[in-house]
Amino acid sequence: MRGPQSPGPWTDADPPLELTAFVGRSTELAALAAALDGARLVTVTGVGGVGKSRLAVRAAARWAAAAPAGGAVWGRVELAPVRDPQFVEYAVLEALGLTDHTARTPRQVLLEHLAGRRVLLVLDGYEHLVEACAGLAAELLRRLPELRVLAAGRRPLGLAGERLFPLAPLGTDEAAELFAGRAREQGLRVTDGPEVRELCRRLEGIPLALELAAGRLRALSPAQLLQRLDDRFRLLTGGGRDALPRHQTLRTAIGWSHELCTPAERLLWARLSVFAQTFDLEAAEYVCSGDGLAAEDVLDVLSELLAQSVVAREETSTGPRYRMLDTVRAYGADWLEATGDAARLRRRHRDWYLGLATWCELEWFSPRQREVAARVDAELPNLRAALEFCLTEPEEAHLGQYLAGSLWFCWVGCGRLAEGRRWLERSVELDSEYEQSRLKALWVLGYVAILQGDTVPAFQALRECREQAERSADATAAAYAEHRSGCLALVTDDMARAETLLRSALDRYQEIGELNSNVLMGQVELAMTRAFQGDLADAVRLCEDVRRVCEDHGERWARSYALYVLAYAAWLDGDAGQAREQLADCLRHVHAFHDLLGSVLAIELLALVTVSQGDPAEAAVLQGAAAGMWPSVGLPLFGSAYFNAPHEQCEAAARQALGDARYEECVRVGARLGREAAVARALRHDGVRPLGALPAPRGPVDQGCAESGKREPAASPTRKGGETAG
Numbered sequence: 216m217r218g219p220q221s222p223g224p225w226t227d228a229d230p231p232l233e234l235t236a237f238v239g240r241s242t243e244l245a246a247l248a249a250a251l252d253g254a255r256l257v258t259v260t261g262v263g264g265v266g267k268s269r270l271a272v273r274a275a276a277r278w279a280a281a282a283p284a285g286g287a288v289w290g291r292v293e294l295a296p297v298r299d300p301q302f303v304e305y306a307v308l309e310a311l312g313l314t315d316h317t318a319r320t321p322r323q324v325l326l327e328h329l330a331g332r333r334v335l336l337v338l339d340g341y342e343h344l345v346e347a348c349a350g351l352a353a354e355l356l357r358r359l360p361e362l363r364v365l366a367a368g369r370r371p372l373g374l375a376g377e378r379l380f381p382l383a384p385l386g387t388d389e390a391a392e393l394f395a396g397r398a399r400e401q402g403l404r405v406t407d408g409p410e411v412r413e414l415c416r417r418l419e420g421i422p423l424a425l426e427l428a429a430g431r432l433r434a435l436s437p438a439q440l441l442q443r444l445d446d447r448f449r450l451l452t453g454g455g456r457d458a459l460p461r462h463q464t465l466r467t468a469i470g471w472s473h474e475l476c477t478p479a480e481r482l483l484w485a486r487l488s489v490f491a492q493t494f495d496l497e498a499a500e501y502v503c504s505g506d507g508l509a510a511e512d513v514l515d516v517l518s519e520l521l522a523q524s525v526v527a528r529e530e531t532s533t534g535p536r537y538r539m540l541d542t543v544r545a546y547g548a549d550w551l552e553a554t555g556d557a558a559r560l561r562r563r564h565r566d567w568y569l570g571l572a573t574w575c576e577l578e579w580f581s582p583r584q585r586e587v588a589a590r591v592d593a594e595l596p597n598l599r600a601a602l603e604f605c606l607t608e609p610e611e612a613h614l615g616q617y618l619a620g621s622l623w624f625c626w627v628g629c630g631r632l633a634e635g636r637r638w639l640e641r642s643v644e645l646d647s648e649y650e651q652s653r654l655k656a657l658w659v660l661g662y663v664a665i666l667q668g669d670t671v672p673a674f675q676a677l678r679e680c681r682e683q684a685e686r687s688a689d690a691t692a693a694a695y696a697e698h699r700s701g702c703l704a705l706v707t708d709d710m711a712r713a714e715t716l717l718r719s720a721l722d723r724y725q726e727i728g729e730l731n732s733n734v735l736m737g738q739v740e741l742a743m744t745r746a747f748q749g750d751l752a753d754a755v756r757l758c759e760d761v762r763r764v765c766e767d768h769g770e771r772w773a774r775s776y777a778l779y780v781l782a783y784a785a786w787l788d789g790d791a792g793q794a795r796e797q798l799a800d801c802l803r804h805v806h807a808f809h810d811l812l813g814s815v816l817a818i819e820l821l822a823l824v825t826v827s828q829g830d831p832a833e834a835a836v837l838q839g840a841a842a843g844m845w846p847s848v849g850l851p852l853f854g855s856a857y858f859n860a861p862h863e864q865c866e867a868a869a870r871q872a873l874g875d876a877r878y879e880e881c882v883r884v885g886a887r888l889g890r891e892a893a894v895a896r897a898l899r900h901d902g903v904r905p906l907g908a909l910p911a912p913r914g915p916v917d918q919g920c921a922e923s924g925k926r927e928p929a930a931s932p933t934r935k936g937g938e939t940a941g
Contacts, residue, residue, distance in 0.1 A: 239389030264423025300347035384420030397429035424468035488547035582769025613649035620655035630809035668849030694723035831872035839885020840893035
């Protein structure tokens with residue numbers, strides 16, 4: 216994952232943008248790269264299927280590669296699946312790998328994180344969101360002098376200073392080369408003869424149209440393809456041979472390919488258009504089957520659409536997934552609407568992803584936790600589409616509330632607090648006959664707001680949830696509302712109230728038989744209150760119990776927070792080696808889940824352990840790294856005196872050992888680290904001194920603060936008689 220401080224580029228192994236090979240565009244690629252050097256906003260325009268996206272991505276990669284090492288980054292924002300203009304800015308954050316837990320607007324986050332950075336933003340497929348994209352691009356360009364925008368769409372953004380780069384179709388030679396290359400991929404040999412040349416001319420050199428035609432070569436020769444295409448063109452042009460306008464040429468080629476499909480292939484093509492972006496086979500079999508297409512036949516029909524280049528396959532960390540290009544999907548969507556079956560398919564799509572979210576919530580408390588996180592990440596565009604359907608269709612509000620609430624683990628555990636809060640707020644604003652769904656959305660909203668440091672809305676949501684739960688005798692909602700109210704008291708330093716509420720909530724959970732990651736986090740939070748009040752033994756007992764339960768169930772997320780508390784207790788007990796080991800384990804897992812809060816808390820405590828082991832310079836670097844991460848989390852250390860005490864103790868020890876100037880220098884080094892680099896540095900343990908080692912002398916220190924982070928190993932006895940060796 217790309218960290219919030221270093222929005223990272225894709226490499227040349229970019230995601231599939233067109234189904235075609237990159238043929239015959241060397242001149243255009245060089246010209247576009249030159250245009251980027253001379254203008255801050257360049258827009259590649261052209262008909263659908265002409266290769267705008269692929270050219271833009273190649274040019275962006277070349278632009279970044281030409282910059283000094285580490286001097287430039289780029290990201291592609293794929294906007295075709297985005298329907299709500301308000302999600303454009305979230306899409307940009309996601310494309311740049313920026314994680315932000317705060318209540319700030321996405322635009323504020325972008326402006327802060329990109330300030331002073333040389334970044335190229337590729338806005339791809341924005342035609343249906345021109346106003347929103349133009350407004351965002353205009354402000355970013357005005358306020359970020361180092362930013363460049365490369366847009367790829369069928370129309371300009373219409374901004375001052377925009378340099379247009381019209382992309383023409385391929386010439387005949389290049390088109391014939393592409394057509395022959397696609398044939399070779401299917402194990403077929405096509406000679407560059409008159410029929411191929413005429414076919415390329417009739418398709419006007421549009422790469423996607425050529426790809427679709429080549430997909431038919433298993434059944435038809437080039438001459439037969441040409442004859443069938445000519446027949447359709449003559450029909451549309453009244454019998455003449457005048458070329459159609461290019462935007463109609465592509466649609467005509469798609470329609471012609473559609474006509475050559477079997478009825479089952481046409482049906483599946485139309486039904487697959489309900490997916491927002493990529494999808495897997497199981498989803499296709501459920502959503503698209505029935506009424507003329509049996510579930511067991513979907514795979515065979517899908518295989519035919521793959522062979523015809525209507526659908527593309529890509530390998531991902533969650534297994535094979537499939538996608539349709541936007542132009543092809545749009546044709547299928549029109550056909551689906553014409554059949555009158557669109558509403559039913561959208562409901563089936565919603566039902567599948569509602570079921571997926573339910574399964575994921577249950578499996579979050581299992582050894583499949585990492586798999587769940589990856590699956591939800593891959594399915595986010597479809598989950599968003601399902602949420603949008605629920606929240607905009609009459610009588611569907613309760614399902615939207617249920618879905619938004621069931622995804623709590625995605626919003627909280629996988630670094631998507633800001634997006635989750637938007638869906639949750641939208642959902643609770645709607646009236647619903649099913650109060651239970653709304654209550655769940657309310658306590659999850661309160662939880663999200665707490666973690667964002669937005670205590671007033673958190674209190675209001677939890678109070679409403681608790682009052683309604685008590686009126687309706689909903690024991691589950693009452694337990695969760697009480698639990699999260701205890702969490703709110705914890706981060707606002709009301710330890711006595713936090714302990715009371717958390718103990719009561721845990722009793723309620725036990726009464727109703729509730730056991731999951733949330734319940735275990737309640738026990739961890741109770742342990743924090745005990746540790747902060749000086750009862751380390753009770754804190755350790757509670758967290759050891761959490762660790763045992765987590766390990767029995769294969770749970771890693773709540774376990775990581777238990778390790779954080781155990782590490783704090785180990786450090787207070789004088790066992791810095793054990794504290795470091797537990798914090799490293801904690802950090803590895805929360806970072807893998809994209810949990811920014813857990814990551815920064817672990818790094819803060821690692822800094823304290825590091826200074827106590829005799830490396831004040833490296834401790835200062837880690838404090839600087841944490842300081843750079845907190846703006847994306849919220850109020851540093853929640854503004855809590857209890858959470859802040861270890862930070863202050865670390866800073867005081869490091870300043871005393873290094874002197875103010877050297878300390879500040881090391882902090883600045885840490886602040887320049889991106890999230891990935893900060894985590895990697897925190898996990899690197901080349902060697903440390905034991906607890907109780909004498910601090911380094913005041914003044915310049917040669918180790919620990921350098922950019923390389925190299926330190927000399929050290930070893931000596933610990934106070935418990937063991938050894939800590941690097």
